[in-house]
Structure formats: C-alpha cells, structure tokens
Amino acid sequence: MTSVRPNAGTKGVARADREAQILAIASRAFGEAGFAATSVADIAEAAGISKPLIYNYFGSKEGLYAVCVQHAAEILTAEIERTAASGTVGLARAVVTLDGMFRALAPQPWIWHLVLDTTAPRDEATQEVLAAYERRIFAFGVEGVSELLRLAGNDDPTDTSAMRAVWENVFRTLVTWWLDHPEESPEEMTQRCIRLFSAVFGEIDPAALAAVSTA
Amino acid sequence: MTSVRPNAGTKGVARADREAQILAIASRAFGEAGFAATSVADIAEAAGISKPLIYNYFGSKEGLYAVCVQHAAEILTAEIERTAASGTVGLARAVVTLDGMFRALAPQPWIWHLVLDTTAPRDEATQEVLAAYERRIFAFGVEGVSELLRLAGNDDPTDTSAMRAVWENVFRTLVTWWLDHPEESPEEMTQRCIRLFSAVFGEIDPAALAAVSTA
DNA sequence: TTGATATGACTCCTGAGTAAGTTACCATAG
DNA sequence: CTATGGTAACTTACTCAGGAGTCATATCAA
Numbered sequence: 004m005t006s007v008r009p010n011a012g013t014k015g016v017a018r019a020d021r022e023a024q025i026l027a028i029a030s031r032a033f034g035e036a037g038f039a040a041t042s043v044a045d046i047a048e049a050a051g052i053s054k055p056l057i058y059n060y061f062g063s064k065e066g067l068y069a070v071c072v073q074h075a076a077e078i079l080t081a082e083i084e085r086t087a088a089s090g091t092v093g094l095a096r097a098v099v100t101l102d103g104m105f106r107a108l109a110p111q112p113w114i115w116h117l118v119l120d121t122t123a124p125r126d127e128a129t130q131e132v133l134a135a136y137e138r139r140i141f142a143f144g145v146e147g148v149s150e151l152l153r154l155a156g157n158d159d160p161t162d163t164s165a166m167r168a169v170w171e172n173v174f175r176t177l178v179t180w181w182l183d184h185p186e187e188s189p190e191e192m193t194q195r196c197i198r199l200f201s202a203v204f205g206e207i208d209p210a211a212l213a214a215v216s217t218a
Numbered sequence: 219m220t221s222v223r224p225n226a227g228t229k230g231v232a233r234a235d236r237e238a239q240i241l242a243i244a245s246r247a248f249g250e251a252g253f254a255a256t257s258v259a260d261i262a263e264a265a266g267i268s269k270p271l272i273y274n275y276f277g278s279k280e281g282l283y284a285v286c287v288q289h290a291a292e293i294l295t296a297e298i299e300r301t302a303a304s305g306t307v308g309l310a311r312a313v314v315t316l317d318g319m320f321r322a323l324a325p326q327p328w329i330w331h332l333v334l335d336t337t338a339p340r341d342e343a344t345q346e347v348l349a350a351y352e353r354r355i356f357a358f359g360v361e362g363v364s365e366l367l368r369l370a371g372n373d374d375p376t377d378t379s380a381m382r383a384v385w386e387n388v389f390r391t392l393v394t395w396w397l398d399h400p401e402e403s404p405e406e407m408t409q410r411c412i413r414l415f416s417a418v419f420g421e422i423d424p425a426a427l428a429a430v431s432t433a
Numbered sequence: 434t435t436g437a438t439a440t441g442a443c444t445c446c447t448g449a450g451t452a453a454g455t456t457a458c459c460a461t462a463g
Numbered sequence: 464c465t466a467t468g469g470t471a472a473c474t475t476a477c478t479c480a481g482g483a484g485t486c487a488t489a490t491c492a493a
Contacts, residue, residue, distance in 0.1 A: 012456025013472040021472085037337060039254050042448055053474050058450065122252060122337055155417035165395050166414055172391040173384050180383045184376075199381055202370035203418065227490025228438040236438085257482055268440050273484065437492090444485075455474075463466080 022060050025050055030071040034113030038068055038123035069129045075114035076136040082107040083140050086214065094200055095211030096143045097174070101196050102215045104178055105189035112182050119175065137171075144170045190216055237275050240265055245286045249328030253283055253338035284344045290329035291351040297322040298355050301429065309415055310426030311358045312389070316411050317430045319393055320404035327397050334390070352386075359385045405431050 016024075028050045032041045043064050047054045061067035086103040108115055118133065125133070148166045152158065177199075181192045193215055201207055231239075243265045247256045258279050262269045276282035301311075301318035323330055333348065340348070363381045367373065392414075396407045408430055416422055 012474085013458070015457080016472075018472075039337070043450085044448070054449090055451075055475090056473060059473085064449065122254070152417050157413055157417055159413070161399075162410060162413055165392070165410060166417070168395045169388055169391050169414070172387050176384050176387040177380070180380050195377060195380060198372055198374070198377055199384070202367050202372055202381070226438085226440045226488080228492075230491090231438080233437080258484085259482070269483090270441090270485075271439060274439085279483065435493090438490080440487105440489075442486090442488105444483105446483085447481095449478105449480085451478075452476090453474105454476105455472100457472080458470090460469085461467090463464105 018060065021052070021056070025052075025057060025060065025067070026070060026074060029067050030075060030111075030117060031113050033068060033071055033120075033123075034075075034115070034117045037116075037120055043067075065124050065126065068123060069126055072117050072123075072125075072129050073132050075117040076132050078111075078114060079104070079107060079118060080136050080139055083136075087143075089214035091211055091214055092143075093147065093211065094204055094207055097147065098193065098197055098200065098207065098212060099214045100140070100143065101174065101177060102189065102193040105181060105192050106216060108178070108182070109189055112185075115178060115182060119179075141167070141171050141174070144174070233275065236267070236271070240267075240272060240275065240282070241285060241289060244282055245290060245326075245332060246328050248283060248286055248335075248338075249290075249330070249332045252331075252335055258282075280339055280341065283338060284341055287332055287338075287340075287344050288347045290332040291347050293326075293329065294319070294322060294333065295351050295354055302358075304429035306426055306429055307358075308362065308426065309419055309422055312362065313408065313412055313415065313422065313427060314429045315355070315358065316389070316392060317404065317408040320396060320407050321431060323393070323397070324404050327400075330393060330397060356382070356386050356389070359389070 025046065029041075029046045032046050032049065043054055043057055046067075047057055050057075057067060061070060082103045083100065086099050089099060091099045118136065145167060148170050149158075149163055152163055152166060177192075177196055181187060184192075187195075197207060197212065197215075240261065244256075244261045247261050247264065258269055258272055261282075262272055265272075272282060276285060297318045298315065301314050304314060306314045333351065360382060363385050364373075364378055367378055367381060392407075392411055396402060399407075402410075412422060412427065412430075
C-alpha cells in the first residue's frame with residue numbers, strides 16, 4: 004500500500020547534529036525577533052522539521068530559549084577570558100574587551116540581543132549563567148569606575164554603583180550602535196572607540212593597546 | 219421581574235472622566251508590565267469596569283496604548299520645555315534636564331518605561347510623537363557632544379553619531395538607575411549626578427546650576 | 434422615547450504543548 | 464542471507480488556554 008505519512012521516519016540526522024542545528028536557528032530567531040515574537044512553529048519551519056521534534060529534544064519553548072542564552076553567554080564569556088589573559092589594565096582594557104566583543108559577534112551578531120533581552124522568562128539556572136557572564140565582562144569596569152571616582156575624591160559606594168551602571172550601559176551602547184551599523188568592520192569600530200574614549204578621558208597609552216586588532 | 223443584568227447602565231461617570239481614569243490605569247499597567255504582558259481584561263478589572271467599554275472609548279488595545287504613550291510623551295516634553303526655558307547651557311543643562319525629569323517622574327515613575335519600551339507596536343502617529351520627544355530631550359546633547367569632540371580635534375560625523383548614542387544612553391541609564399532606587403529623592407539624585415559628572419568632566423560652574431532644585 | 438453609559442456572553446485566532454502513530458536503521462537469531 | 468524485533472528519529476493531527484475583539488441587550492437620565 005502507499006505511504007500514509009510520507010514525511011515520517013528518520014532523515015539520517017543524529018540527535019546531536021539536529022540539536023545543534025535547532026540551537027543555531029533558534030538563537031538567530033530569538034535574537035532577531037525576541038522571545039515573545041518567535042513561535043516554536045516558526046523555528047521548526049525554518050529548520051525544516053516539525054514542532055514535536057523540538058519538544059522531544061528541548062522539552063519546552065522556555066527550555067530551548069534557556070539553552071540558546073547559555074550557549075550565547077558561553078561564547079561571549081570565552082571571548083572575555085581570552086582578552087583578559089592579555090593582562091591589559093585601565094581604559095585600554097575596556098578597548099581590548101570591546102575589540103574582542105566586536106570580533107566575537109561579527110559572525111553571529113544576533114546572540115548579543117539574546118543576552119540583553121529582559122522581556123524573556125528566566126529560570127534560576129539561566130539567571131545564574133547570565134549573572135556570571137555579567138560579573139566577568141564588567142569585572143574590570145568595577146575597578147576602573149572606583150578608581151576614577153577615588154581620583155576625584157569620591158568614595159561614596161552608592162555613587163560608585165550608579166557610575167558602574169552608567170559605564171556598563173556605555174559598553175552596551177557601543178556594541179549596540181555597532182550592530183546597527185553593519186557596514187563597519189570590527190577593526191574600524193575599535194578605532195572609533197579609541198577616538199571617543201580619548202576625547203573624554205585623554206590620550207590612551209598606545210603601548211597598552213598592543214592586544215587590539217588592527218585593520 | 220428581577221434584574222437580569224444588575225451591573226449594566228450608567229454609573230454617572232461622564233465619558234471624559236472615564237477616559238481619563240482608564241488612561242491613568244492603563245498607563246501604569248503598560249508601564250510596569252509592558253504592552254504584551256498586559257491584557258485589556260486586566261485593565262478593565264483594575265478600573266472596575268468591563269472590557270467592551272474600553273473598546274467603545276479607545277477602539278483597540280493598540281489604540282489605548284498609543285494614547286498612553288502620547289500622554290506620557292507630552293508630560294515629559296512639557297517638562298523639557300520648562301527646563302529649557304531657564305537658558306542653561308553645556309553640562310549644567312544636562313543636570314538641569316535630569317533634575318526636571320526626576321521631579322516629573324516622581325509621582326508617576328511608570329511612564330518612563332512607556333516611552334522606552336521598544337517591544338510594543340507603534341503606529342505612524344505614535345512614532346512621530348516619540349521622535350519629536352526624543353529630538354527635544356536630546357537637542358542639547360547633540361550640541362554638547364559635537365563640541366566635546368571638536369575640542370578634542372575630532373569632527374568626524376560618524377564619531378559624533380556614536381558619541382550621541384552613548385550620551386543618550388547615559389541619560390537613560392541615570393534615570394533608570396534612579397527608578398531602581400525608589401528610596402532616593404529627586405534632589406538627592408540630582409546632587410549625585412552633579413558629583414558623577416564632575417568626576418568625569420571636572421567641576422561644574424555652581425552659578426550655572428541655579429535652576430536646579432535643592433533638598 | 435432617545436441616546437449615552439454600561440455589561441454578560443459570546444466568537445475567533447494564535448500559539449504552546451501532546452498523543453499516537455510511522456519510518457528507518459541496526460543488531461541478533463535462525 | 465533473511466526474518467524479527469527493538470529503538471531512535473520523525474510526523475500528523477489533535478487539545479487546550481488565553482487574550483483580542485464583538486453583539487445583543489440592559490439601565491438610567493433628560
């Protein structure tokens with residue numbers, strides 16, 4: 004007799020491969036449109052599979068999202084660790100870190116918004132992963148901000164907290180601005196950041212910028 | 219016979235009053251939970267009325283939201299115009315503007331997120347209202363940023379664009395940080411901003427800060 | 434009686450999640 | 464070399480909940 008369900012059955016794709024494929028497609032969809040605006044059916048269609056397979060492998064929409072966020076945080080954290088190993092300090096470290104982010108994000112810019120999106124549901128584990136990522140990426144910021152205020156004779160801890168929030172958002176803004184200008188290469192954007200920081204804080208020691216990529 | 223629909227009929231509330239009430243309640247709900255997470259039924263219940271009345275008066279959920287956003291933008295823009303009239307310039311103008319925002323937001327902090335939320339649908343008219351608000355609130359930022367870069371010998375227009383994005387987010391971050399610390403009065407927060415700006419840009423002329431509220 | 438204010442009880446759609454079954458592959462028994 | 468059965472990969476066709484929006488009707492004041 005003829006096939007009643009012609010598309011059923013294995014397509015010869017191993018679970019690990021399929022999971023990786025779904026993860027990549029879902030990350031892009033979630034990152035570009037946001038959690039709420041992305042349906043599981045959309046992702047399934049983009050991957051060329053059916054919805055239940057996603058539920059089989061990831062349990063729920065939220066579970067899939069959590070894996071995407073954790074994966075993105077791992078990529079970005081690994082990049083941070085790499086740049087931190089260069090031992091740069093002070094303002095130059097901010098530049099080196101930004102440079103690393105630009106280069107890590109270039110092939111998959113959408114993961115940036117995954118880590119940033121605040122409207123998405125967050126289970127406890129995801130929350131902790133993200134908190135660790137933020138601690139790591141802004142570790143140097145904490146010291147830099149404290150020192151800046153101390154130099155100005157200010158050691159109020161609440162002032163430091165507010166200033167740190169400002170600094171973190173400057174960092175985020177520079178990355179987001181860059182993502183909004185896709186014609187700009189990571190190298191160009193890094194040079195731009197150097198010019199902007201210099202305009203506010205004065206010249207940066209060129210020797211300290213040795214770890215930065217050049218065009 | 220007994221009443222089939224005991225709650226129907228007028229409650230003696232004129233349309234204009236009811237609209238104002240719905241607007242206030244919806245603004246708070248949308249601002250605190252976001253557009254997507256707020257249902258029309260929620261708003262109706264909070265207002266003590268039924269859903270169809272909201273549809274009668276505002277046409278749709280999106281229509282209601284648009285009115286909320288426009289109302290919020292009007293309040294904030296009016297505050298900007300008021301502070302702008304003081305004629306302050308430079309960094310002191312930033313402080314004066316922030317001070318005005320803190321005071322305008324104190325009685326209804328939630329409207330801040332209404333203006334900020336990017337996940338909500340925006341018809342053309344709303345878009346234009348918001349754009350006008352942003353132009354107005356950041357007008358002084360454009361000049362300040364250009365001047366800062368020019369002083370550093372930089373007149374690249376793209377650098378100026380990026381720097382303006384950074385500045386606008388510094389402004390937003392300071393307001394948002396304050397909203398996250400509700401125990402802090404507007405006056406205290408303004409003084410904090412003065413300290414933070416001073417630490418980065420040097421002392422601000424006290425005479426220029428005459429328009430600022432004091433504790 | 435008319436029109437403004439108001440509501441209960443719907444319809445309809447979207448999107449998460451599931452039940453139950455289908456196909457392909459592979460190991461092992463005969 | 465073929466049967467048999469177990470398991471992994473995969474799908475169709477649902478259920479179900481929640482929320483936007485509507486219809487017909489009810490009350491009240493002038």
